[in-house]
Amino acid sequence: MKNVKIADGVHMLSMNVEDILFEGMWDLANGVTLNSYVVQGEKTAIVDGVIGWDGIPETLYDALEKMGVKIEDLDYAIVNHMEPDHSGWMESLLKIKGDIRIYASQKSAALLDQFFDKTENVVMVKDGDTLDLGAGKVLSFHLAPNVHWPDTMMTLDNQTGTLMSCDMYGSFGKIENSYFDDEMSDQDKAFFEEEGIRYYSNVMATFGSFVQKAIDKTKGLDVKIIAPGHGPVYRSNPSEIMDNYQRYIGYGEGKGKREIAILWGSMYGMTKKALDHVLKILEKEAISVHLMEMPRCTESDMVAAIFKSAGVIVAAPTYEYKLFPPVAAAIDEAGRKKITNKAAVYFGSCGWSGGAWKELSQIIERNNMKWDFDEPLEFKGSPHEEDLKKVEAQVMELVKKVRAIANEA
Ligand SMILES: Cc1cc2nc3c(=O)[nH]c(=O)nc-3n(C[C@H](O)[C@H](O)[C@H](O)COP(=O)(O)O)c2cc1C
Numbered sequence: 001m002k003n004v005k006i007a008d009g010v011h012m013l014s015m016n017v018e019d020i021l022f023e024g025m026w027d028l029a030n031g032v033t034l035n036s037y038v039v040q041g042e043k044t045a046i047v048d049g050v051i052g053w054d055g056i057p058e059t060l061y062d063a064l065e066k067m068g069v070k071i072e073d074l075d076y077a078i079v080n081h082m083e084p085d086h087s088g089w090m091e092s093l094l095k096i097k098g099d100i101r102i103y104a105s106q107k108s109a110a111l112l113d114q115f116f117d118k119t120e121n122v123v124m125v126k127d128g129d130t131l132d133l134g135a136g137k138v139l140s141f142h143l144a145p146n147v148h149w150p151d152t153m154m155t156l157d158n159q160t161g162t163l164m165s166c167d168m169y170g171s172f173g174k175i176e177n178s179y180f181d182d183e184m185s186d187q188d189k190a191f192f193e194e195e196g197i198r199y200y201s202n203v204m205a206t207f208g209s210f211v212q213k214a215i216d217k218t219k220g221l222d223v224k225i226i227a228p229g230h231g232p233v234y235r236s237n238p239s240e241i242m243d244n245y246q247r248y249i250g251y252g253e254g255k256g257k258r259e260i261a262i263l264w265g266s267m268y269g270m271t272k273k274a275l276d277h278v279l280k281i282l283e284k285e286a287i288s289v290h291l292m293e294m295p296r297c298t299e300s301d302m303v304a305a306i307f308k309s310a311g312v313i314v315a316a317p318t319y320e321y322k323l324f325p326p327v328a329a330a331i332d333e334a335g336r337k338k339i340t341n342k343a344a345v346y347f348g349s350c351g352w353s354g355g356a357w358k359e360l361s362q363i364i365e366r367n368n369m370k371w372d373f374d375e376p377l378e379f380k381g382s383p384h385e386e387d388l389k390k391v392e393a394q395v396m397e398l399v400k401k402v403r404a405i406a407n408e409a
Pocket of ligand 1: 321
């Protein structure tokens with residue numbers, strides 16, 4: 001666990017977690033950090049902790065001891081939210097120091113009771129409440145409900161302007177070198193742009209309207225440093241991550257980069273023949289593509305690619321009167337994440353009845369996704385010359401839309 005001084009009296013204790021399925025489902029190719037914060041005035045508070053897995057709370061205790069803080073000497077635990085990646089350690093903490101005073105939102109307090117039977121010494125805070133740690137260190141609490149979990153709040157150290165923002169402004173990606181935005185190489189910046197999008201699309205996208213409120217709330221505070229629960233700390237230009245989050249809200253509403261996400265599957269290569277034709281066109285048009293063959297592609301990559309692209313191509317055959325199941329599941333997942341208003345094209349092969357488009361349109365409708373599809377094309381067997389011409393015309397139309405959307409974004 002790495003101890004990084006963020007500002008006077010504020011330390012980040014950060015660990016990389018790899019080889020996990022985050023939330024039990026997201027296969028994170030590049031890992032994620034869990035960041036806890038220790039704030040010291042005359043009293044000491046820890047803001048968010050770690051997951052409760054074997055050995056992990058102990059890693060946090062070692063890191064605390066190395067900075068001269070015994071777990072028994074902690075005065076306060078601030079729970080920004082109760083998701084177990086940051087609160088799982090409570091079970092262990094409460095065994096060591098059952099009388100620790102916990103500051104939490106009203107909703108977190110209810111969850112503390114549900115998860116850990118903890119009701120005593122819990123202070124329920126309202127928006128704007130403060131906690132004085134002495135020596136000029138005053139923490140204030142700012143509710144950000146439904147930024148991932150309903151109980152979420154952000155904690156501000158008013159002395160240094162450090163906002164410990166919990167899941168808000170977070171990013172996936174392990175940290176090896178630079179913990180701060182101003183220490184990052186261009187390569188690190190590009191890495192965290194991608195991992196930020198992966199995080200937002202996988203974890204936050206469903207809650208866009210609440211994220212907007214949290215951005216607006218941040219703007220009303222005197223914030224100099226943004227220190228999230230996952231990912232790097234933004235101290236040279238905290239508004240950059242706020243602007244990025246603003247941009248990501250737009251991606252979830254149909255905006256996107258000048259890129260096309262291609263969600264495809266093909267049992268015997270018939271749909272793939274048409275797709276190969278499309279790929280040649282897109283290469284000529286110099287449009288970047290994300291080729292996601294389902295079910296080979298991970299959910300995490302798939303959702304992130306659809307989310308950030310201005311256009312989507314769905315290329316998949318009919319299977320038992322419906323859309324090829326792995327592609328149907330992927331579109332449904334994008335629907336759960338409320339990825340709406342994407343410019344899109346569908347084509348796919350069938351043998352006799354067809355039916356893929358019917359199910360695809362039902363999934364779009366059911367999830368209220370409002371994707372803007374051109375005329376869908378189900379062709380029989382191998383694509384013929386006229387099928388390829390139709391596909392080509394649709395893809396050229398999509399390219400136009402993608403360029404226009406990306407120019408606005
Ligand atoms: C298991 C299975 C189920 C199928 N079900 C249907 C169907 O319900 N309706 C239909 O028109 N074609 C159906 N087909 C035919 C395929 O859609 C057809 O072979 C198509 O060319 C496959 O395209 P692909 O090679 O891109 O997967 C089915 C094929 C398989 C292997």
